[in-house]
Amino acid sequence: MTGHVFHPGHHDLHGITVVLETNGPQMFVGRFDSQDEKGVHLIGVSVFDPVTSTQSSEEFLNRTRRFGVKVDRAHYLVPLTSVLQIRPLGDPE
Amino acid sequence: MPYDEKLVAPMREEVQKIGARELRSVSEVDEALGDAKGTTLVFVNSVCGCAAGGARPALQAALKHSVLPQSVVTVFAGQDIDATNRARQYFGEYQPSSPSFALLRDGEPVYMVHRHMIEGRSPAAVAESLTAAFDKYCGVSV
Numbered sequence: 001m002t003g004h005v006f007h008p009g010h011h012d013l014h015g016i017t018v019v020l021e022t023n024g025p026q027m028f029v030g031r032f033d034s035q036d037e038k039g040v041h042l043i044g045v046s047v048f049d050p051v052t053s054t055q056s057s058e059e060f061l062n063r064t065r066r067f068g069v070k071v072d073r074a075h076y077l078v079p080l081t082s083v084l085q086i087r088p089l090g091d092p093e
Numbered sequence: 094m095p096y097d098e099k100l101v102a103p104m105r106e107e108v109q110k111i112g113a114r115e116l117r118s119v120s121e122v123d124e125a126l127g128d129a130k131g132t133t134l135v136f137v138n139s140v141c142g143c144a145a146g147g148a149r150p151a152l153q154a155a156l157k158h159s160v161l162p163q164s165v166v167t168v169f170a171g172q173d174i175d176a177t178n179r180a181r182q183y184f185g186e187y188q189p190s191s192p193s194f195a196l197l198r199d200g201e202p203v204y205m206v207h208r209h210m211i212e213g214r215s216p217a218a219v220a221e222s223l224t225a226a227f228d229k230y231c232g233v234s235v
Contacts, residue, residue: 017208068190
């Protein structure tokens, strides 16, 4: 079963844990599921909001990289108009 | 919902052939990890082809290294749910993900390879991360 992918035909980022930066203050980390006309669907999502967080966004990402994704929401839909950048969490800074 | 066991069986066998002892119940997990001395690598196996397809060969490559943990065990996320949840209780503040690797020393988690550290990386690169951790935490003089 090595290398076998069970869900071919999906978006290139399907199943990848991504950092989704928005054009607002919030940032999301979660598994990219799909993208449609409604937006980007993330699964197992950690939400960074500078208004409620005691950490900076950099601290949030560093901690998430080290300790893993602390799930705040099982699913989150980010509207396409809010998406600034999407990159794999595992990519080097 | 767990996958059909017929689908999962080859993935279990692949890991067991590599040399990991599979833990399928809470009691088996507690027996292996509770009050543990020395070093133990826990592989959290997964059906997901996005990352697990690379994680299993990474484990195989890593276990050819000259320095190894004293025991290697595995649980199967999404299949043996109670056993996996119990194993994760030994991972401290590290968040659950699958597939993943946790290296424990004297019962404490000292290193973790999360799913996001496996995705998009070659098995060789993941194995390199594991063997670096073996050298650091499983050597004679640590």
